[in-house]
Amino acid sequence: MKKFAVLGYGTVGSGVVELFYKNRSKIEEKAGTQMELGYILDLRDFPDSPYAEKFTKSMDTILADAEISVVAECMGGVEPAFSYLMQCLQRGISVATSNKELIAQKGAELLAVANAHNCNCFFEASVGGAIPIIRPLHRCLAANSITEIYGILNGTTNYILNKMLTDGMTFEDALAKAQKHGYAEREPSADVDGHDACRKICILASLAFGKHVYPASVYTKGIREITLDDAAAADALKGAVKLIAMVRQLDDGRILPAVMPMFVPYTNMISRVDGVFNCVEVCGDAIDRAYFCGRGAGKLPTASAVMGDIIEAIKHNQTVFSQNWVDTGTQDFIAGVDELNCGMFIRFAQDADTVKSSQLISELLAEQSHNDIPVTAVKNAALIPAALTKQERNAVLDKLNAQGFEVSHWMPVMEA
Amino acid sequence: MKKFAVLGYGTVGSGVVELFYKNRSKIEEKAGTQMELGYILDLRDFPDSPYAEKFTKSMDTILADAEISVVAECMGGVEPAFSYLMQCLQRGISVATSNKELIAQKGAELLAVANAHNCNCFFEASVGGAIPIIRPLHRCLAANSITEIYGILNGTTNYILNKMLTDGMTFEDALAKAQKHGYAEREPSADVDGHDACRKICILASLAFGKHVYPASVYTKGIREITLDDAAAADALKGAVKLIAMVRQLDDGRILPAVMPMFVPYTNMISRVDGVFNCVEVCGDAIDRAYFCGRGAGKLPTASAVMGDIIEAIKHNQTVFSQNWVDTGTQDFIAGVDELNCGMFIRFAQDADTVKSSQLISELLAEQSHNDIPVTAVKNAALIPAALTKQERNAVLDKLNAQGFEVSHWMPVMEA
Numbered sequence: 001m002k003k004f005a006v007l008g009y010g011t012v013g014s015g016v017v018e019l020f021y022k023n024r025s026k027i028e029e030k031a032g033t034q035m036e037l038g039y040i041l042d043l044r045d046f047p048d049s050p051y052a053e054k055f056t057k058s059m060d061t062i063l064a065d066a067e068i069s070v071v072a073e074c075m076g077g078v079e080p081a082f083s084y085l086m087q088c089l090q091r092g093i094s095v096a097t098s099n100k101e102l103i104a105q106k107g108a109e110l111l112a113v114a115n116a117h118n119c120n121c122f123f124e125a126s127v128g129g130a131i132p133i134i135r136p137l138h139r140c141l142a143a144n145s146i147t148e149i150y151g152i153l154n155g156t157t158n159y160i161l162n163k164m165l166t167d168g169m170t171f172e173d174a175l176a177k178a179q180k181h182g183y184a185e186r187e188p189s190a191d192v193d194g195h196d197a198c199r200k201i202c203i204l205a206s207l208a209f210g211k212h213v214y215p216a217s218v219y220t221k222g223i224r225e226i227t228l229d230d231a232a233a234a235d236a237l238k239g240a241v242k243l244i245a246m247v248r249q250l251d252d253g254r255i256l257p258a259v260m261p262m263f264v265p266y267t268n269m270i271s272r273v274d275g276v277f278n279c280v281e282v283c284g285d286a287i288d289r290a291y292f293c294g295r296g297a298g299k300l301p302t303a304s305a306v307m308g309d310i311i312e313a314i315k316h317n318q319t320v321f322s323q324n325w326v327d328t329g330t331q332d333f334i335a336g337v338d339e340l341n342c343g344m345f346i347r348f349a350q351d352a353d354t355v356k357s358s359q360l361i362s363e364l365l366a367e368q369s370h371n372d373i374p375v376t377a378v379k380n381a382a383l384i385p386a387a388l389t390k391q392e393r394n395a396v397l398d399k400l401n402a403q404g405f406e407v408s409h410w411m412p413v414m415e416a
Numbered sequence: 417m418k419k420f421a422v423l424g425y426g427t428v429g430s431g432v433v434e435l436f437y438k439n440r441s442k443i444e445e446k447a448g449t450q451m452e453l454g455y456i457l458d459l460r461d462f463p464d465s466p467y468a469e470k471f472t473k474s475m476d477t478i479l480a481d482a483e484i485s486v487v488a489e490c491m492g493g494v495e496p497a498f499s500y501l502m503q504c505l506q507r508g509i510s511v512a513t514s515n516k517e518l519i520a521q522k523g524a525e526l527l528a529v530a531n532a533h534n535c536n537c538f539f540e541a542s543v544g545g546a547i548p549i550i551r552p553l554h555r556c557l558a559a560n561s562i563t564e565i566y567g568i569l570n571g572t573t574n575y576i577l578n579k580m581l582t583d584g585m586t587f588e589d590a591l592a593k594a595q596k597h598g599y600a601e602r603e604p605s606a607d608v609d610g611h612d613a614c615r616k617i618c619i620l621a622s623l624a625f626g627k628h629v630y631p632a633s634v635y636t637k638g639i640r641e642i643t644l645d646d647a648a649a650a651d652a653l654k655g656a657v658k659l660i661a662m663v664r665q666l667d668d669g670r671i672l673p674a675v676m677p678m679f680v681p682y683t684n685m686i687s688r689v690d691g692v693f694n695c696v697e698v699c700g701d702a703i704d705r706a707y708f709c710g711r712g713a714g715k716l717p718t719a720s721a722v723m724g725d726i727i728e729a730i731k732h733n734q735t736v737f738s739q740n741w742v743d744t745g746t747q748d749f750i751a752g753v754d755e756l757n758c759g760m761f762i763r764f765a766q767d768a769d770t771v772k773s774s775q776l777i778s779e780l781l782a783e784q785s786h787n788d789i790p791v792t793a794v795k796n797a798a799l800i801p802a803a804l805t806k807q808e809r810n811a812v813l814d815k816l817n818a819q820g821f822e823v824s825h826w827m828p829v830m831e832a
Binding site: 019020022023026027030124130131132135136139140141142143144145269272273279284285286287288289290291292293294295300301303304305307308310311312316318319321 | 435436438439443446540546547548552555556557558559560561685688689700701702703704705706707708709710711716717721723724726727728732734735737
């Protein structure tokens with residue numbers, strides 16, 4: 001019999017408890033042993049809960065129980081979650097966490113302590129909710145040199161952008177609807193300004209490239225400035241505006257992580273990921289590309305990932321899986337967003353003649369040896385599907401403005 | 417230092433060797449040890465290969481080398497692969513195989529012997545090529561009750577159906593093109609008649625539900641009868657015809673596996689999987705649904721999956737992962753395809769008035785208490801997006817025929 005504890009009885013924590021009792025016999029069969037929920041840590045009181053007798057307000061009570069073999073952390077925030085998990089790992093107790101802020105800030109440290117104490121720090125639930133992505137990336141794709149990762153990693157912003165595109169809602173109205181449905185917080189900054197997606201791409205980038213990428217090192221731009229016109233023009237140019245969290249390895253070995261709205265052509269499956277779903281595209285030298293999609297948040301979907309980690313920690317409690325990365329002390333292996341070579345989705349300040357604008361752009365590209373690029377245009381936007389350097393992009397923008405095609409703004413284009 | 421051997425130097429086997437030498441330092445880092453390719457087993461001679469000195473024609477040579485810790489089997493077919501892998505496992509040597517025919521026929525037996533001898537029989541490459549699906553299904557989603565799995569598991573047929581839809585090619589022309597590009601064999605029956613997809617859904621069903629599902633127990637229908645008109649009518653009704661391999665658990669606990677062409681609405685991501693890509697949709701009680709997509713075949717994509725298994729077998733050579741299922745001695749837990757409740761994509765023998773046909777179908781559905789079903793029709797086809805029993809389907813078909821709307825054929829509809 002193996003005992004586990006759950007820290008935090010919010011949406012995810014209560015989901016873990018619910019899922020355990022719902023599928024207990026199946027879960028125990030997978031774990032290869034009988035299991036028991038020992039404790040639920042929460043500062044609040046839940047006197048009417050069917051699990052009332054499991055609640056404790058003291059982490060020490062949990063740490064003092066030698067029978068606890070796994071602790072699931074679903075509290076969120078860096079502290080006290082970090083201190084609690086460090087205490088567990090130092091005692092050789094494996095942990096499973098859904099806390100992306102914690103892993104994005106303290107992952108290297110937690111993983112090192114887990115390794116040193118022959119136990120595991122699992123965090124499948126921290127990225128992509130229900131979607132299996134940490135294990136597949138770390139294990140199934142282990143033989144690949146990962147070259148790029150792209151993801152829709154925040155369901156709230158994807159829901160908002162989707163409503164703008166399909167229902168013609170403004171950003172403000174779509175946000176209000178997301179808040180009404182409980183998809184967005186009353187204080188929506190973590191979602192709409194891209195911070196949540198940023199933490200998740202930090203975790204994927206750290207795992208894929210072996211060095212801790214801190215959120216502060218990642219260019220992060222949210223979706224507040226996206227307009228209905230952007231969404232409609234993108235659709236007319238056969239693509240969708242999506243908040244993309246990405247990381248790419250450059251030729252010199254540095255990596256370029258960023259979070260920003262991008263134009264995604266309809267030929268790329270990521271453009272078809274709608275509503276609150278998340279999707280991660282992983283590119284590697286052997287696999288070409290693979291996609292992982294599913295519910296990126298929610299009670300039971302996220303609990304599924306935490307419980308999968310608990311089962312693995314219990315079943316293989318003698319095995320250290322060490323999905324490792326190190327804090328190199330600097331972030332100088334990270335390139336800035338200006339170094340991203342990419343295509344451009346260009347919005348004009350005034351409607352323009354589509355023949356003239358696309359012809360002019362083709363000429364400007366040819367001047368820079370980008371010949372035969374299939375430029376397409378609608379009256380208020382144009383699409384350049386070629387990987388341009390910053391210098392090339394600036395040349396195009398300057399000359400467009402000089403010729404009277406005033407550019408209002410532009411977005412990077414994801415590859416097809 | 418750990419030594420491994422590769423059995424079979426065809427497309428996949430040579431890919432494993434190529435990938436190992438290409439990414440060797442990365443692979444060794446992931447495995448946590450230096451690695452060496454000990455032997456390549458093949459009956460043919462490769463005197464000009466850079467690995468000429470590794471070749472052997474004798475399995476006994478490999479078995480006699482006590483330093484071999486993993487054997488990768490990429491020969492295909494049941495024998496001699498089965499005998500070779502049994503000999504390995506009985507000696508405690510873990511194996512990694514890409515051989516779907518072998519696992520679909522002998523999986524239960526191989527897994528039991530692996531468990532008995534404290535080693536692993538891995539088969540990530542046997543389903544979905546590069547796509548991580550075996551590990552995610554078995555481990556990441558372990559806390560779920562799996563309810564349904566749907567997959568595009570054969571890239572050849574998906575390529576053919578795609579060419580019919582987008583380029584208006586006939587089945588015969590599309591097949592010829594697939595053969596020209598090397599996507600289809602000269603003898604294409606295993607692909608186009610659904611046998612390849614059948615083996616793969618047998619493996620996924622066995623893994624998800626714990627009992628060995630044999631290919632002979634699975635209703636299997638290929639794509640030979642799909643016409644250009646079917647593809648065009650499906651498109652007009654906002655969906656694509658796809659060869660779907662599926663398994664669903666029924667309320668009484670039995671499972672219903674099947675391989676057949678289905679109408680997939682464009683709202684389901686599976687409809688967007690084009691060309692030689694594969695995709696698996698897994699439905700579970702906690703996750704709702706998750707999608708896994710990528711290259712389902714090819715040298716390096718498949719080698720990536722085999723190499724991932726080799727790394728895991730070497731890194732965790734003391735851990736038995738026991739992704740188990742048992743041969744129950746009967747197949748009476750398997751329901752026939754007639755028990756599938758599903759919507760219908762109906763093709764008429766002659767063009768019909770769309771208002772009349774959809775109105776009549778709505779009336780027929782209402783007679784059976786299926787009210788307010790949004791039936792849509794084009795002149796030569798109609799779509800019923802409701803889960804009908806066989807009896808209800810037959811009633812609809814009989815009455816349509818009786819009323820002069822002669823039905824040529826119909827296909828099941830996947831859920832949105």
